[in-house]
Amino acid sequence: MNDSIRGRPPLWRHDAYTLRRLARGLELDLGSLAHAGLLGHGRTLVDLGCGCSPYRPLVEHSGSAYVGCDLDAGPGVDQIISSDCKTTLPSGSADVVGSFQVLEHVWSLDDYLGECRRLLQPQGRLLLSTHGTWLYHPHPTDFRRWTRDGLAKELESRGFEVTSMRALVGPLAWTTQFRTLAYWHLADRLGIPGRILGAALCLFMYARMRLEDAITPSAVAANNAAVYLLTARLRDN
Numbered sequence: 001m002n003d004s005i006r007g008r009p010p011l012w013r014h015d016a017y018t019l020r021r022l023a024r025g026l027e028l029d030l031g032s033l034a035h036a037g038l039l040g041h042g043r044t045l046v047d048l049g050c051g052c053s054p055y056r057p058l059v060e061h062s063g064s065a066y067v068g069c070d071l072d073a074g075p076g077v078d079q080i081i082s083s084d085c086k087t088t089l090p091s092g093s094a095d096v097v098g099s100f101q102v103l104e105h106v107w108s109l110d111d112y113l114g115e116c117r118r119l120l121q122p123q124g125r126l127l128l129s130t131h132g133t134w135l136y137h138p139h140p141t142d143f144r145r146w147t148r149d150g151l152a153k154e155l156e157s158r159g160f161e162v163t164s165m166r167a168l169v170g171p172l173a174w175t176t177q178f179r180t181l182a183y184w185h186l187a188d189r190l191g192i193p194g195r196i197l198g199a200a201l202c203l204f205m206y207a208r209m210r211l212e213d214a215i216t217p218s219a220v221a222a223n224n225a226a227v228y229l230l231t232a233r234l235r236d237n
Contacts, residue, residue: 006054012199014184017209018177018226021168022129023058025229026100029127029164030058033231038095038125039064045127046094046119048087048112049102052076059098067094085111087119094119096127101227103130104144113158120234126160129229132167133174135181148223151230160232168229170221172212177226180205 007023009016033039041063047053050068053076059066069079069087079087085108097116106112116126131145146154152162169177180202187198213221 006051007058011206012202014181014198014202015177016202017173017206018169022101022227022229023055025166025168025227026055026058026127026129029166029229029231030062032164033096033125033127034062034064038123043095044093045096045098046079046087046089047098047100048081048085048116048119049099049105050076055098055100064095081115084108085115087115089119091118092121095121095124097124099126099128099130101129101131103128104134104146105139105141107141107143109154110158113155113160117159117234122234124234125163126155126232127230128155128232129168129227132225132228133171134226135178146228148225148228151228155230155232156235159235161235162230162232165228165230167218167222167225167227169209169226170213170216171224172216173209174226176205176209176212180209 006019009019030039039045039062044065044067045059046067046069047055048069050070052074053068056066056068056076067078068076069081070077071081073080079089081087097119099116120126130151132147133145136142148165148167152165155162183201184198187194187201
């Protein structure tokens with residue numbers, strides 16, 4: 001997947017619905033952090049596992065500095081992460097640490113979340129999204145999925161206190177999303193006619209997912225989401 005269009009994918013993309021829901025959730029949470037004074041001029045967000053930094057514009061729109069970190073150098077990467085999840089950034093240098101669709105690809109949660117904790121200034125926030133339910137997608141590895149309670153417990157056991165959690169894409173919609181991914185891959189094998197057919201199908205399925213999420217009770221979606229987006233602060237010792 002081209003990371004550069006994750007923030008605003010066209011509606012005919014096979015994964016547009018989920019990516020747009022995530023981007024909208026991030027906009028809301030970044031706005032809340034800015035309102036709380038944790039983002040804005042003089043503030044810094046460190047994106048730990050940034051890929052091609054698709055969410056850089058959302059952060060810089062608030063006037064905050066953005067530092068993209070990843071394992072390999074490339075467009076949008078400002079800082080290299082070592083194999084043990086360390087950066088050379090100073091401790092306490094981040095007002096917000098961002099982790100967007102990274103945690104399921106990390107083997108050592110202790111190392112990764114330990115670096116998140118080290119980078120945060122004492123009143124800072126972790127802004128993190130990861131999968132509840134999703135298909136296998138190695139990048140280059142894929143190790144985990146979480147329940148809502150399990151994700152909160154993983155963070156709490158490593159020195160964080162979860163302050164908010166959004167459930168994105170409920171069970172009716174994500175079953176449709178999975179079928180859409182399969183149909184799109186099949187249509188893509190048919191060349192240009194298949195890609196045109198696939199784009200039309202994706203548009204229809206996008207509308208269907210919007211309807212399915214609208215009719216899914218929030219209590220059901222809360223514990224059966226494709227993506228969880230949370231904020232957390234450092235727990236007082």
